[in-house]
Amino acid sequence: MGTSILIVFLILVGIPLLLILFVIGIYNALVRLRNQVDNAWSQIDVQLKRRHDLIPNLVETAKGYMKHERGTFEAITQARSQAMGAKTVSEAAKAEGALGEALSKFMLVVENYPDLKANQNFLAVQEELTGTENKIAFARQSYNDQVLFFNNKIQMFPSNIIAGMFGFTKRDFFEIEVAAEREVPKVSFS
Template sequence: MDWLLIIVILLIIIVLALVVKFYNDLVNGRNKVKNSWSQIDVQLQRRNDLIPNIVETVKGYAGHEKSTFEEVTKARANMANATSVKEVAEADNMLTGALKSLFAVAEAYPELKANKNFLELQEELSDTEDKISYARQFYNDTVLKYNNLCEQFPSNIIAKLFHFEESEFFEAQEGTRATPKVKF
Protein backbone atom coordinates (compact mmCIF):
# COMPACT_ATOMS: atom_id res chain seq x y z
CA MET A 1 0.00 0.00 0.00
CA ASP A 2 2.81 2.44 0.86
CA TRP A 3 4.60 1.68 -2.42
CA LEU A 4 1.45 2.36 -4.39
CA LEU A 5 1.04 5.74 -2.71
CA ILE A 6 4.67 6.62 -3.39
CA ILE A 7 4.30 5.65 -7.06
CA VAL A 8 1.12 7.73 -7.43
CA ILE A 9 2.78 10.75 -5.78
CA LEU A 10 5.85 10.35 -8.03
CA LEU A 11 3.64 10.16 -11.13
CA ILE A 12 1.77 13.32 -10.06
CA ILE A 13 5.08 15.12 -9.50
CA ILE A 14 6.38 14.00 -12.90
CA VAL A 15 3.18 15.11 -14.66
CA LEU A 16 3.25 18.48 -12.88
CA ALA A 17 6.94 18.93 -13.74
CA LEU A 18 6.18 18.19 -17.40
CA VAL A 19 3.28 20.65 -17.41
CA VAL A 20 5.53 23.35 -15.94
CA LYS A 21 8.31 22.53 -18.41
CA PHE A 22 6.03 22.66 -21.46
CA TYR A 23 4.31 25.80 -20.21
CA ASN A 24 7.67 27.51 -19.72
CA ASP A 25 8.85 26.34 -23.15
CA LEU A 26 5.72 27.85 -24.71
CA VAL A 27 6.16 31.16 -22.85
CA ASN A 28 9.81 31.23 -23.87
CA GLY A 29 8.88 30.55 -27.50
CA ARG A 30 6.16 33.21 -27.53
CA ASN A 31 8.56 35.77 -26.07
CA LYS A 32 11.24 34.89 -28.62
CA VAL A 33 8.68 35.46 -31.39
CA LYS A 34 7.82 38.88 -29.95
CA ASN A 35 11.50 39.76 -29.60
CA SER A 36 12.36 38.68 -33.13
CA TRP A 37 9.38 40.66 -34.45
CA SER A 38 10.63 43.76 -32.65
CA GLN A 39 14.01 43.30 -34.36
CA ILE A 40 12.28 43.41 -37.74
CA ASP A 41 10.38 46.47 -36.61
CA VAL A 42 13.60 48.25 -35.59
CA GLN A 43 15.19 47.62 -38.98
CA LEU A 44 12.03 48.63 -40.87
CA GLN A 45 11.96 51.88 -38.90
CA ARG A 46 15.62 52.49 -39.74
CA ARG A 47 14.83 52.01 -43.41
CA ASN A 48 11.81 54.32 -43.11
CA ASP A 49 14.06 56.97 -41.59
CA LEU A 50 16.56 56.70 -44.48
CA ILE A 51 14.00 56.91 -47.27
CA PRO A 52 13.18 60.65 -47.12
CA ASN A 53 16.90 61.47 -47.42
CA ILE A 54 17.28 59.20 -50.43
CA VAL A 55 14.15 60.58 -52.08
CA GLU A 56 15.31 64.17 -51.57
CA THR A 57 18.74 63.38 -52.99
CA VAL A 58 17.26 61.72 -56.07
CA LYS A 59 14.71 64.55 -56.47
CA GLY A 60 17.60 66.99 -56.84
CA TYR A 61 18.68 65.14 -59.98
CA ALA A 62 15.46 63.66 -61.30
CA GLY A 63 12.68 65.97 -60.13
CA HIS A 64 10.45 65.07 -63.07
CA GLU A 65 10.03 61.45 -61.85
CA LYS A 66 7.05 62.48 -59.73
CA SER A 67 5.16 59.17 -59.91
CA THR A 68 8.15 57.24 -58.55
CA PHE A 69 8.47 59.62 -55.59
CA GLU A 70 4.74 59.42 -54.91
CA GLU A 71 4.91 55.62 -55.00
CA VAL A 72 7.77 55.58 -52.47
CA THR A 73 5.96 58.08 -50.22
CA LYS A 74 2.71 56.08 -50.35
CA ALA A 75 4.52 52.82 -49.64
CA ARG A 76 6.35 54.40 -46.70
CA ALA A 77 3.03 55.66 -45.28
CA ASN A 78 1.51 52.19 -45.65
CA MET A 79 4.46 50.75 -43.76
CA ALA A 80 3.96 53.25 -40.93
CA ASN A 81 0.25 52.35 -40.65
CA ALA A 82 0.63 48.55 -40.81
CA THR A 83 -0.11 46.70 -37.58
CA SER A 84 -0.33 42.94 -38.16
CA VAL A 85 2.40 40.68 -39.51
CA LYS A 86 0.46 40.28 -42.75
CA GLU A 87 -0.07 44.05 -43.17
CA VAL A 88 3.60 44.75 -42.46
CA ALA A 89 4.64 42.07 -44.96
CA GLU A 90 2.37 43.57 -47.63
CA ALA A 91 3.58 47.12 -46.92
CA ASP A 92 7.19 45.94 -46.87
CA ASN A 93 6.77 44.26 -50.25
CA MET A 94 5.21 47.43 -51.67
CA LEU A 95 8.03 49.57 -50.26
CA THR A 96 10.69 47.20 -51.59
CA GLY A 97 9.17 47.47 -55.07
CA ALA A 98 8.99 51.26 -54.82
CA LEU A 99 12.63 51.45 -53.75
CA LYS A 100 13.63 49.25 -56.69
CA SER A 101 11.90 51.73 -58.98
CA LEU A 102 13.62 54.64 -57.25
CA PHE A 103 17.04 53.07 -57.69
CA ALA A 104 16.24 52.21 -61.30
CA VAL A 105 15.54 55.92 -61.86
CA ALA A 106 18.79 56.80 -60.11
CA GLU A 107 20.70 54.53 -62.49
CA ALA A 108 19.71 56.82 -65.36
CA TYR A 109 21.58 59.77 -63.81
CA PRO A 110 25.38 59.31 -63.83
CA GLU A 111 25.93 62.48 -61.75
CA LEU A 112 23.61 61.11 -59.08
CA LYS A 113 25.31 57.72 -59.03
CA ALA A 114 28.61 59.53 -58.34
CA ASN A 115 27.16 61.80 -55.62
CA LYS A 116 28.82 61.04 -52.27
CA ASN A 117 25.65 61.61 -50.21
CA PHE A 118 23.63 59.34 -52.48
CA LEU A 119 26.28 56.62 -52.37
CA GLU A 120 26.42 56.76 -48.57
CA LEU A 121 22.63 56.63 -48.29
CA GLN A 122 22.49 53.78 -50.78
CA GLU A 123 25.12 51.89 -48.76
CA GLU A 124 23.21 52.45 -45.51
CA LEU A 125 19.98 51.30 -47.12
CA SER A 126 21.68 48.23 -48.56
CA ASP A 127 23.07 47.41 -45.12
CA THR A 128 19.63 47.90 -43.58
CA GLU A 129 18.04 45.66 -46.22
CA ASP A 130 20.53 42.93 -45.31
CA LYS A 131 19.64 43.33 -41.63
CA ILE A 132 15.92 43.21 -42.46
CA SER A 133 16.45 40.04 -44.46
CA TYR A 134 18.33 38.42 -41.59
CA ALA A 135 15.71 39.59 -39.07
CA ARG A 136 12.90 38.11 -41.23
CA GLN A 137 14.73 34.80 -41.45
CA PHE A 138 15.35 34.76 -37.70
CA TYR A 139 11.70 35.67 -37.03
CA ASN A 140 10.43 32.87 -39.28
CA ASP A 141 12.82 30.37 -37.66
CA THR A 142 11.57 31.45 -34.23
CA VAL A 143 7.93 31.21 -35.33
CA LEU A 144 8.59 27.72 -36.69
CA LYS A 145 10.00 26.54 -33.37
CA TYR A 146 7.18 28.14 -31.41
CA ASN A 147 4.45 26.82 -33.73
CA ASN A 148 5.98 23.35 -33.49
CA LEU A 149 5.64 23.56 -29.71
CA CYS A 150 2.01 24.59 -30.13
CA GLU A 151 1.28 21.67 -32.46
CA GLN A 152 3.42 18.77 -31.24
CA PHE A 153 2.35 16.31 -28.60
CA PRO A 154 2.40 16.65 -25.60
CA SER A 155 3.11 20.40 -25.50
CA ASN A 156 0.06 21.01 -27.72
CA ILE A 157 -2.14 19.95 -24.81
CA ILE A 158 -0.60 22.63 -22.60
CA ALA A 159 -0.80 25.16 -25.47
CA LYS A 160 -4.53 24.55 -25.88
CA LEU A 161 -5.13 24.47 -22.15
CA PHE A 162 -3.45 27.87 -21.65
CA HIS A 163 -4.61 29.40 -24.97
CA PHE A 164 -1.25 29.76 -26.72
CA GLU A 165 -1.92 30.84 -30.30
CA GLU A 166 0.28 30.03 -33.28
CA SER A 167 2.13 32.97 -34.83
CA GLU A 168 2.10 34.12 -38.44
CA PHE A 169 5.13 33.75 -40.67
CA PHE A 170 6.54 36.78 -42.46
CA GLU A 171 5.90 35.91 -46.11
CA ALA A 172 6.81 37.67 -49.31
CA GLN A 173 3.99 38.21 -51.77
CA GLU A 174 4.11 36.82 -55.26
CA GLY A 175 5.60 39.20 -57.77
CA THR A 176 7.90 41.00 -55.32
CA ARG A 177 10.94 39.51 -56.98
CA ALA A 178 10.07 40.99 -60.35
CA THR A 179 12.34 43.63 -61.85
CA PRO A 180 10.68 47.04 -61.89
CA LYS A 181 9.85 48.60 -65.23
CA VAL A 182 11.05 52.16 -65.63
CA LYS A 183 9.99 54.29 -68.59
CA PHE A 184 11.49 57.65 -69.52
Protein backbone atom coordinates in the same frame (compact mmCIF):
# COMPACT_ATOMS: atom_id res chain seq x y z
CA MET B 1 5.61 -4.07 5.79
CA GLY B 2 7.68 -0.92 6.13
CA THR B 3 9.12 -1.16 2.64
CA SER B 4 5.75 -1.67 0.93
CA ILE B 5 4.36 1.45 2.62
CA LEU B 6 7.39 3.31 1.36
CA ILE B 7 6.84 2.05 -2.19
CA VAL B 8 3.16 3.02 -2.15
CA PHE B 9 4.10 6.40 -0.75
CA LEU B 10 6.72 6.90 -3.45
CA ILE B 11 4.24 5.98 -6.19
CA LEU B 12 1.51 8.20 -4.79
CA VAL B 13 3.75 11.20 -4.29
CA GLY B 14 6.58 10.62 -6.77
CA ILE B 15 4.62 10.06 -9.95
CA PRO B 16 2.40 13.16 -9.64
CA LEU B 17 5.51 15.14 -8.69
CA LEU B 18 7.37 13.99 -11.79
CA LEU B 19 4.31 14.75 -13.88
CA ILE B 20 4.09 18.27 -12.48
CA LEU B 21 7.79 18.88 -13.13
CA PHE B 22 7.33 17.59 -16.68
CA VAL B 23 4.39 19.92 -17.31
CA ILE B 24 6.33 22.88 -15.86
CA GLY B 25 9.26 22.12 -18.16
CA ILE B 26 7.13 22.04 -21.29
CA TYR B 27 5.16 25.11 -20.22
CA ASN B 28 8.39 27.08 -19.74
CA ALA B 29 9.71 25.92 -23.11
CA LEU B 30 6.49 27.10 -24.74
CA VAL B 31 6.70 30.49 -23.05
CA ARG B 32 10.32 30.87 -24.14
CA LEU B 33 9.45 30.06 -27.74
CA ARG B 34 6.48 32.45 -27.70
CA ASN B 35 8.69 35.24 -26.38
CA GLN B 36 11.21 34.53 -29.11
CA VAL B 37 8.45 34.84 -31.71
CA ASP B 38 7.33 38.17 -30.22
CA ASN B 39 10.90 39.42 -30.08
CA ALA B 40 11.49 38.48 -33.72
CA TRP B 41 8.31 40.32 -34.66
CA SER B 42 9.43 43.48 -32.88
CA GLN B 43 12.74 43.27 -34.79
CA ILE B 44 10.81 43.49 -38.06
CA ASP B 45 8.93 46.48 -36.70
CA VAL B 46 12.13 48.29 -35.72
CA GLN B 47 13.63 47.85 -39.16
CA LEU B 48 10.45 48.93 -40.97
CA LYS B 49 10.43 52.17 -38.94
CA ARG B 50 14.05 52.68 -39.84
CA ARG B 51 13.21 52.32 -43.52
CA HIS B 52 10.54 55.01 -43.19
CA ASP B 53 13.05 57.34 -41.51
CA LEU B 54 15.62 56.84 -44.25
CA ILE B 55 13.41 57.69 -47.20
CA PRO B 56 13.25 61.52 -46.78
CA ASN B 57 17.04 61.47 -46.56
CA LEU B 58 17.32 59.43 -49.73
CA VAL B 59 14.91 61.61 -51.67
CA GLU B 60 16.66 64.78 -50.49
CA THR B 61 20.08 63.52 -51.59
CA ALA B 62 18.94 62.26 -54.97
CA LYS B 63 16.56 65.11 -55.94
CA GLY B 64 19.24 67.49 -57.18
CA TYR B 65 20.63 64.94 -59.59
CA MET B 66 17.40 63.43 -60.85
CA LYS B 67 15.30 66.38 -61.98
CA HIS B 68 13.31 64.36 -64.50
CA GLU B 69 12.27 61.53 -62.21
CA ARG B 70 9.47 63.29 -60.38
CA GLY B 71 7.14 60.31 -60.76
CA THR B 72 9.57 57.92 -59.07
CA PHE B 73 9.97 60.19 -56.07
CA GLU B 74 6.24 60.69 -55.75
CA ALA B 75 5.64 56.95 -55.86
CA ILE B 76 8.14 56.41 -53.04
CA THR B 77 6.80 59.22 -50.84
CA GLN B 78 3.24 58.06 -51.33
CA ALA B 79 4.07 54.43 -50.59
CA ARG B 80 5.91 55.58 -47.47
CA SER B 81 3.00 57.58 -46.08
CA GLN B 82 0.65 54.68 -46.82
CA ALA B 83 2.96 52.24 -45.01
CA MET B 84 3.24 54.58 -42.04
CA GLY B 85 -0.53 54.97 -41.84
CA ALA B 86 -1.24 51.23 -42.01
CA LYS B 87 -3.40 50.00 -39.14
CA THR B 88 -3.65 46.23 -39.41
CA VAL B 89 -0.86 43.70 -39.99
CA SER B 90 -2.16 42.64 -43.39
CA GLU B 91 -2.50 46.30 -44.42
CA ALA B 92 1.07 46.95 -43.26
CA ALA B 93 2.42 43.91 -45.11
CA LYS B 94 0.73 45.10 -48.30
CA ALA B 95 1.93 48.69 -47.99
CA GLU B 96 5.48 47.66 -47.08
CA GLY B 97 5.52 45.39 -50.10
CA ALA B 98 4.52 48.31 -52.33
CA LEU B 99 7.18 50.50 -50.72
CA GLY B 100 9.84 47.86 -51.30
CA GLU B 101 8.81 47.67 -54.93
CA ALA B 102 8.98 51.45 -55.36
CA LEU B 103 12.44 51.50 -53.80
CA SER B 104 13.83 48.75 -56.01
CA LYS B 105 12.43 50.60 -59.06
CA PHE B 106 14.20 53.72 -57.85
CA MET B 107 17.47 51.83 -57.50
CA LEU B 108 17.17 50.71 -61.12
CA VAL B 109 16.63 54.30 -62.28
CA VAL B 110 19.70 55.42 -60.31
CA GLU B 111 21.85 53.35 -62.68
CA ASN B 112 21.22 56.04 -65.34
CA TYR B 113 22.81 58.77 -63.20
CA PRO B 114 26.56 58.18 -62.89
CA ASP B 115 27.07 61.53 -61.09
CA LEU B 116 24.64 60.52 -58.38
CA LYS B 117 26.25 57.11 -58.04
CA ALA B 118 29.59 58.80 -57.39
CA ASN B 119 28.19 61.11 -54.70
CA GLN B 120 29.55 60.20 -51.26
CA ASN B 121 26.39 61.21 -49.42
CA PHE B 122 24.24 59.19 -51.74
CA LEU B 123 26.51 56.16 -51.40
CA ALA B 124 26.20 56.42 -47.62
CA VAL B 125 22.39 56.61 -47.79
CA GLN B 126 22.34 53.77 -50.29
CA GLU B 127 24.40 51.55 -47.97
CA GLU B 128 22.04 52.35 -45.11
CA LEU B 129 19.08 51.51 -47.29
CA THR B 130 20.62 48.23 -48.51
CA GLY B 131 21.44 47.37 -44.91
CA THR B 132 17.90 48.13 -43.79
CA GLU B 133 16.33 46.17 -46.63
CA ASN B 134 18.53 43.19 -45.73
CA LYS B 135 17.72 43.56 -42.04
CA ILE B 136 14.01 43.51 -42.87
CA ALA B 137 14.51 40.37 -44.95
CA PHE B 138 16.59 38.66 -42.25
CA ALA B 139 14.23 39.72 -39.49
CA ARG B 140 11.39 38.18 -41.49
CA GLN B 141 13.46 35.04 -42.04
CA SER B 142 14.23 34.78 -38.34
CA TYR B 143 10.59 35.45 -37.41
CA ASN B 144 9.39 32.70 -39.75
CA ASP B 145 11.99 30.29 -38.29
CA GLN B 146 10.80 31.04 -34.78
CA VAL B 147 7.15 30.67 -35.79
CA LEU B 148 7.98 27.28 -37.32
CA PHE B 149 9.61 26.08 -34.06
CA PHE B 150 6.71 27.41 -32.01
CA ASN B 151 4.01 25.92 -34.22
CA ASN B 152 5.82 22.56 -34.34
CA LYS B 153 6.00 22.50 -30.56
CA ILE B 154 2.30 23.35 -30.24
CA GLN B 155 1.23 20.61 -32.65
CA MET B 156 3.53 17.82 -31.48
CA PHE B 157 2.79 15.30 -28.74
CA PRO B 158 2.97 15.68 -25.74
CA SER B 159 3.48 19.44 -25.74
CA ASN B 160 0.22 19.91 -27.70
CA ILE B 161 -1.73 18.85 -24.57
CA ILE B 162 -0.07 21.47 -22.40
CA ALA B 163 -0.36 24.08 -25.15
CA GLY B 164 -4.09 23.35 -25.34
CA MET B 165 -4.48 23.58 -21.55
CA PHE B 166 -2.85 27.00 -21.32
CA GLY B 167 -4.22 28.44 -24.53
CA PHE B 168 -1.11 28.71 -26.69
CA THR B 169 -2.25 29.27 -30.27
CA LYS B 170 -0.50 28.94 -33.60
CA ARG B 171 1.14 32.03 -35.09
CA ASP B 172 1.01 33.14 -38.73
CA PHE B 173 4.05 33.30 -40.97
CA PHE B 174 5.03 36.69 -42.35
CA GLU B 175 4.48 36.13 -46.05
CA ILE B 176 5.44 38.48 -48.81
CA GLU B 177 2.29 40.12 -50.11
CA VAL B 178 3.55 41.46 -53.40
CA ALA B 179 3.65 38.86 -56.13
CA ALA B 180 6.45 40.66 -57.95
CA GLU B 181 8.88 40.01 -55.11
CA ARG B 182 8.31 36.31 -55.36
CA GLU B 183 8.84 36.02 -59.07
CA VAL B 184 12.24 35.94 -60.69
CA PRO B 185 12.65 39.28 -62.46
CA LYS B 186 12.20 39.01 -66.20
CA VAL B 187 14.67 40.80 -68.45
CA SER B 188 13.41 41.96 -71.83
CA PHE B 189 15.47 43.47 -74.62
CA SER B 190 12.77 45.43 -76.43
